[in-house]
Amino acid sequence: MPTKKKYALVTGGSRGIGKAICLQLALDLQYHILLNFHSNTTAAEEVKAQIEKLGLSCDLLPFDVSEKEQTDLAIQQWKNENPDAHIEVLVNNAGITKDGLFMFSNHEDWHNVVKTSLDGFYNVTQNVLKDMLRSRYGRIINIVSISGLKGNPGQVNYSAAKGAVVAATKALAQEIGKRKVTVNAVAPGFINSDMTKDISEEKFKELIPLNRFGEPREVANLVTFLASEKSSYITGEVININGGIYS
Numbered sequence: 001m002p003t004k005k006k007y008a009l010v011t012g013g014s015r016g017i018g019k020a021i022c023l024q025l026a027l028d029l030q031y032h033i034l035l036n037f038h039s040n041t042t043a044a045e046e047v048k049a050q051i052e053k054l055g056l057s058c059d060l061l062p063f064d065v066s067e068k069e070q071t072d073l074a075i076q077q078w079k080n081e082n083p084d085a086h087i088e089v090l091v092n093n094a095g096i097t098k099d100g101l102f103m104f105s106n107h108e109d110w111h112n113v114v115k116t117s118l119d120g121f122y123n124v125t126q127n128v129l130k131d132m133l134r135s136r137y138g139r140i141i142n143i144v145s146i147s148g149l150k151g152n153p154g155q156v157n158y159s160a161a162k163g164a165v166v167a168a169t170k171a172l173a174q175e176i177g178k179r180k181v182t183v184n185a186v187a188p189g190f191i192n193s194d195m196t197k198d199i200s201e202e203k204f205k206e207l208i209p210l211n212r213f214g215e216p217r218e219v220a221n222l223v224t225f226l227a228s229e230k231s232s233y234i235t236g237e238v239i240n241i242n243g244g245i246y247s
Helices: 016-029 041-052 068-081 107-135 156-179 201-207 216-227
Strands: 005-010 032-037 058-062 085-092 138-143 181-188 238-241
Touching (some): 005 016, 016 032, 016 041, 016 216, 032 041, 041 058, 058 068, 068 107, 085 107, 107 138, 138 216, 156 181, 156 238, 181 216, 216 238
Parallel strands (some): 005 032, 005 085, 032 058, 085 138, 138 181, 181 238
């Protein structure tokens, strides 16, 4: 039988941390990339071109992770069109913020933030988990946040969503460890990306022992380690990457 082509699926992979993760997984581990994005086709095409320059393939998969039917259809169609491909690594990175004080927040913002992070985790993971269990190998890495561990004023919705994914990470790791599928979470602090573009680094870096914001590639390096064989005895963990602001 021919060897199956090994892919890493990264949700929200067209920009920021997700983009860095796609590139690093290709560069360091030679994974072909299955890049999910919601709407920014131009950005996704740019990442695809960079990965192809490395001699690897990058398939674009546009869908909204918060919508189950849309997610199911997109992933199943890709599987049908690529019978010799296998998703060996899943990085649940997609997430949105709708910041504001809880007492003034509306239900729509709450629902959308929780649905993207938490339902997105469920919708995408459900679609790849059975194949990982069947092959007795897999890496599931959930991008959470410092907000989901210590909480953050103005981000009750986001903290709730990411905190739920932290708990789900620990529970799922216990369910499937015997099948050699690991589940871990990475919790970034202040990272230079779209989510922090309106935050003053000069103002907030004083709170960080390393005295700076992190870079997307630094998060990507950690994710790549967790996606590799080097992390084979690590599961159910939440690893902070925040310059020492919270640990």
